Amino acid sequence: MRDLGVGFGYLLRGQRWVARHGKSFGFGLLPGLITLVLYAAALVALGMYGEGFVTWATPFADDWSSPWEGLFRGFLTAVLFALALLLAVLTFTAVTLLIGQPFYENLSEKVDRDVSPDGTAPESGLPLWRELWISARDSLRVLARALVWGVLLFALGFVPLVGQTVVPVLGFFVTGFFLTEELVAVALQRRDVDLRARLALLRSRKTLVWGFGTPLGLAFLVPFVAVFLMPGAVAGATLMARDLLGEEIREGDADEDDTASDGASEEHSATS
Numbered sequence: 539m540r541d542l543g544v545g546f547g548y549l550l551r552g553q554r555w556v557a558r559h560g561k562s563f564g565f566g567l568l569p570g571l572i573t574l575v576l577y578a579a580a581l582v583a584l585g586m587y588g589e590g591f592v593t594w595a596t597p598f599a600d601d602w603s604s605p606w607e608g609l610f611r612g613f614l615t616a617v618l619f620a621l622a623l624l625l626a627v628l629t630f631t632a633v634t635l636l637i638g639q640p641f642y643e644n645l646s647e648k649v650d651r652d653v654s655p656d657g658t659a660p661e662s663g664l665p666l667w668r669e670l671w672i673s674a675r676d677s678l679r680v681l682a683r684a685l686v687w688g689v690l691l692f693a694l695g696f697v698p699l700v701g702q703t704v705v706p707v708l709g710f711f712v713t714g715f716f717l718t719e720e721l722v723a724v725a726l727q728r729r730d731v732d733l734r735a736r737l738a739l740l741r742s743r744k745t746l747v748w749g750f751g752t753p754l755g756l757a758f759l760v761p762f763v764a765v766f767l768m769p770g771a772v773a774g775a776t777l778m779a780r781d782l783l784g785e786e787i788r789e790g791d792a793d794e795d796d797t798a799s800d801g802a803s804e805e806h807s808a809t810s
Contacts, residue, residue, distance in 0.1 A: 545749025545778065552774020553767070555649060562645050566769025569638025574765050576633075577626050584622050589615050624688055627713060627758055631720040632677035634768055639670055642772045646724045649776040653787045662728045669727065676723060676733045684716045714751030715740065717758070721751075721775035722782070729783070739782045750778055 556563040592614045599607050635642055650659035662669060691709050695701040719740055726736050740747045754771055758764040780787050 539745065541743060541745035542749035544781075545746040545751075546753060547749075548774040548778040548781070549750050549754060549771065550774070551777055552649075552772070553770035555652070555773040555777075556645075556770045559648070562648060563769050565641050566638070566645055566772065567765060569634045569641055570765035570768045572637055573630060573634040574762070577630065581619075581622060581626065584619060588618050592618060621688075621692070624709075625685075627755065629681060630758065630764055631717050631768075631771075632681060634764075635720060635724065635772075636670065636673055636677060638768075639673055640666065642724050642769075643669070643728070645769060645772055646728070646776045649773045650725065650780070653777065653780070655786050655788050660729045662730065672727060673723070676727075677720065679733060680716055680719055684712070687712045687716075710752050710755055711748055713755040714748050714753075715744070716751075717755050718747045718751035718775065718778075721771050722779045724772055725776040725779035726783075729779075731783075743782060746778070746781070750774065 556566065589611070592611050596611060596614065599610055602610065647659040647661070651657050688709075691705050691712065694705045697705075719736060722740070723733075723736060726739075731739070754767065757767055777787060
C-alpha cells in the first residue's frame with residue numbers, strides 16, 4: 539500500500555517540477571491544446587450526428603411501436619457517446635504524446651538531467667521519424683489492450699449491483715494503468731526498453747502505477763484539466779521511470795538550486 543502514496547507523490551513532484559520551469563511548462567501545453575481542439579470537434583460532431591448514425595445502423599427498429607423504438611435508439615446513442623468519451627480518455631494521452639513527441643522528449647530529458655547525480659540523461663540516438671514510428675506502433679498496441687478491457691468492463695456493467703459499484707472503480711484503475719504506461723514510455727523508450735518490458739515493469743509495481751495513474755485519470759475527466767496536467771505528468775512519469783529501473787534520483791537539489799538562486803539574487807540586489 540505504501541507504493542500508492544509513492545506513485546501519487548511522483549505525480550505531485552512532476553507538477554512541482556514544471557511549476558518551477560515555466561518555459562518547459564509553456565511548451566508542454568501546446569500539444570495538449572491541439573489534441574483538445576481535435577477531440578472537442580469530434581465529440582461535437584458525434585453529438586450532432588450520433589442519433590442519425592444509430593437510426594441508420596438499426597433499420598430493423600423502424601417498425602417498432604412507440605415508445606420502444608425511441609427508448610432503444612436513445613439507449614444506443616447514449617452508449618455510443620459514453621464509449622466515445624471512454625475512448626477519448628484512453629487515447630488522449632497517446633495522441634497528445636504523439637503530436638508532442640519532440641516537446642515531451644525534451645522535457646523528459648531535462649527532468650533526467652535535473653535529478654541525475656551526474657547531470658546526464660539517456661538518449662536513444664534514433665532519428666525523430668523512427669521515434670515517432672515506435673511511439674505510434676506501441677500506442678496502437680496499448681490501445682488494443684485497453685479496448686479489450688473497455689469492452690469487458692462495459693459488458694460487466696450490465697450485471698446488477700456489481701456493474702454500478704465495482705465495475706466503475708475497476709475502470710478507473712485500468713485507465714490509470716494504461717495512462718501511466720503511455721507516460722513512462724517517453725522516458726523508457728530513450729532507454730531502449732520495449733513495450734513488453736515496460737508492461738512487465740509496470741505489472742511488478744501495480745500499486746505504484748495505480749497511485750500515479752488513477753488520480754490522473756480521474757482528473758482527466760474534467761474538461762481542460764488534462765491539457766494543464768500533461769507537462770507535469772510527463773515530468774512525474776520520468777521520475778517514476780527512474781524508480782522502476784532502480785536509477786538514483788537526486789533529492790531536493792532542484793529546490794535547493796532555486797532557493798540558492800533566489801538568495802543570490804537578493805544578495806546581489808542588496809549589494810547594488
